[in-house]
Amino acid sequence: MDKQLFKTLEKVYYKKKYIKDKKGCQTVIETGDVYDIETATTKYSTTNLSPEELSCITKSGYPLNEITHGLHDETICNLKEIIKHPNLSLDNLLSAYIAGFGSFPRGRQPILSYLFARAVPAHSFCNSHEGTVCEVCSLQKEFWLEKGKELFRKYWGYSWNEMPSSFYLDLSEFSELAPVVPTEEDLYIFNTVIDLIRNAPKEETVGKLEQRIKKSKIIPHCEKYRLRGQLITLAELGVMPNPYIPPLFDGFTDFTTRCDIGRKIPGSSRSDIVLPLAGWRGENGICEERFYELFIAQHEITI
Numbered sequence: 350m351d352k353q354l355f356k357t358l359e360k361v362y363y364k365k366k367y368i369k370d371k372k373g374c375q376t377v378i379e380t381g382d383v384y385d386i387e388t389a390t391t392k393y394s395t396t397n398l399s400p401e402e403l404s405c406i407t408k409s410g411y412p413l414n415e416i417t418h419g420l421h422d423e424t425i426c427n428l429k430e431i432i433k434h435p436n437l438s439l440d441n442l443l444s445a446y447i448a449g450f451g452s453f454p455r456g457r458q459p460i461l462s463y464l465f466a467r468a469v470p471a472h473s474f475c476n477s478h479e480g481t482v483c484e485v486c487s488l489q490k491e492f493w494l495e496k497g498k499e500l501f502r503k504y505w506g507y508s509w510n511e512m513p514s515s516f517y518l519d520l521s522e523f524s525e526l527a528p529v530v531p532t533e534e535d536l537y538i539f540n541t542v543i544d545l546i547r548n549a550p551k552e553e554t555v556g557k558l559e560q561r562i563k564k565s566k567i568i569p570h571c572e573k574y575r576l577r578g579q580l581i582t583l584a585e586l587g588v589m590p591n592p593y594i595p596p597l598f599d600g601f602t603d604f605t606t607r608c609d610i611g612r613k614i615p616g617s618s619r620s621d622i623v624l625p626l627a628g629w630r631g632e633n634g635i636c637e638e639r640f641y642e643l644f645i646a647q648h649e650i651t652i
Contacts, residue, residue, distance in 0.1 A: 354409050364378075381394025390493050415495070419514060420490070437459070441529075448531040448535045450539050453535075457503070458578070459520060460586075465516055465597060468598075472485050482604075494515060503519055507575055546589060549561075551630070554631075555577075577626070587636055
């Protein structure tokens with residue numbers, strides 16, 4: 350994404366919402382953004398932009414305030430179809446993921462979206478309690494997305510293995526981008542992070558690992574949840590193993606079972622770290638066989 354466009358969109362999607370008075374109390378600032386409770390989406394105001402910035406968005410064709418509507422069954426079918434796209438080969442996705450550590454933050458989410466799309470079984474919406482969330486995959490029966498905000502978060506480097514409603518949008522947009530080749534710096538950062546995980550103290554938790562990686566200052570602009578997304582990918586690839594559920598690379602665990610297991614993991618009720626990453630401890634280290642399979646034998650990374 351063009352740097353000027355990125356900076357402009359940041360002003361649209363992440364406006365300052367509070368101001369502190371002399372006593373330190375926060376007062377809400379009117380942003381002009383309008384939340385629609387029926388679709389759970391926001392229409393973002395652009396009144397804080399200059400004419401030049403508005404022109405930048407218009408000329409780019411960026412889907413600002415474009416609301417998309419999705420249905421569970423249609424989305425599952427679309428996910429199964431999109432992963433056939435030649436730009437969504439595992440090799441290209443792993444390249445983008447590695448580049449996501451430095452030069453190409455947009456590359457972080459697609460591998461997770463792909464792994465979900467590949468592993469999830471073809472199925473119709475299922476909820477035995479007449480709820481709105483599928484008990485198989487956690488996708489809502491019907492949902493809406495503000496396309497621009499969802500894509501901007503991905504260009505900013507956020508990634509997650511939950512909330513599959515945005516996975517098709519992610520893969521569809523990413524499939525139209527040219528394949529990415531990691532830089533030498535990207536490879537250095539990635540290999541250094543792998544070594545930090547490989548040499549973790551046996552009792553280390555994910556939270557402490559994140560702190561240790563951040564303190565190493567190896568990842569540029571390292572932020573808690575963007576880093577966690579990268580670690581979630583290693584867990585879903587099986588590179589960071591856990592004893593509770595198989596990673597998406599190896600198979601699919603239905604949403605109900607996943608929730609039941611998650612509640613039984615020590616400390617999980619007090620944590621926002623999700624499975625399978627939540628099941629990792631320092632003693633699990635790195636699955637060297639899987640790391641070799643994905644990043645050396647197939648991807649020809651030098652370590």
